[in-house]
Amino acid sequence: MKNAIFFLFFTVIATFGFAQNIKSEAEYLYLINVQKNTEIIKDNLRNAEITAEKIIQEPDSFNKTNEIKFFQQLAESYLTAKQAERALYSIARQICFFPDESSDYSQSIINLSCEKASIKDAKEIYEKLLTPRSNKYEILFKTVISSKIHNVDDLLLKDISAYKKKTNKPLPDWLKQYEFYTKIGITPNTKFDMISFKEKSETFLFSHEGLSLKNKRILLAKSADYFIDIKNKEMEAKCLTEYKKTKKGLYHSFLYALYKFNYLFL
16 A cells, blocks of 8 residues: 555656656747757757657646647747758647647647648648547547658657557557558658558558559568568568569569579578
């Protein structure tokens, strides 16, 4: 009983302390943003993202006012640092987890971030983030991926990791695709274009609806390299079967022969 009381006391104190830290961090972000000192702003971004990561791990545990200000000011910092997509992701986290429907400030940052990042449909992105569903994480991830905001890939991966630690539910199929494409080394700007929100997890690897021939070859080649590395002969055989269907031209015929040769030694 004493251990339980001590744990509860420690948790409350730790949460209160971190909440105060968020308030201080938000105020500091505001001060350096007002000063427009780009070097200080850039130097602070890493520390600010550590705070952001902790907030996203337990978004229901903190004071809404501090989080709203923190993410808004973080977005402003990214805009000053000319990192518009990361500004968009920061304000997306705020809108999704800590909506401030009494103010138009967040929407104005969305609009400016989209304009600077040459991303269309700012209004649609804003409305998607405000979708009244319980799973805010999936709303955030799906909006970012479907809107092709690929320069935030590292931040997205951290937040997906936080979500996986919190949930016992299986990941949706499109998120399984994203994780697999990341694991086999497909670059962000390519993999964001490859995600299907219709395909089932058991079929997306080899029969991806709407996947261009170029991207299918990328997927199969990266998959073949990956399954050779982990010595999965069964999956490598499936890759070879599908790759053979796409091996038009001398280059792809050579690659197929090379994968076939490596397969013999698995």
